[in-house]
Amino acid sequence: MIKARIVVTLKNGVLDPQGKAIEGALGSLGFAGVGSVRQGKVFDVEVDAADPASAEAQLKDMCAKLLANTVIENYTVEIA
């Protein structure tokens, strides 16, 4: 089993209301000097693959087909 971490983040320029709400909440909690906050998703996946390269190819395929909306999101795959 090869372990990997996939991080999906919103592309630059895409509005992130959840991040904005967190910014506001941090301000209300007394954290001064908080700049932008952007929220994304992380997936820790275990795949059964012969080698890291084929695992990475499979994981990128998963991102394109299910895990990320490539119109508005970027993704990165890191093999652990």
Add this chain to the structure above:
Amino acid sequence: MIKARIVVTLKNGVLDPQGKAIEGALGSLGFAGVGSVRQGKVFDVEVDAADPASAEAQLKDMCAKLLANTVIENYTVEIA
């Protein structure tokens, strides 16, 4: 402005129905050999701090107070 990435993941042993649903969906899409999938959250935060150490302290405080539920979640802070 210091940029940081906060990753919040469920602790081991905490049930992750969202991850289980993704596992099932990947199987239905024809991805064989997918082991466990666990979903977490990622926050890209910019903070105004004098040095990386004070930024990290402030970010950990944010995690404890707002971004993570420390009963069921772990968090890591990486300064970029």
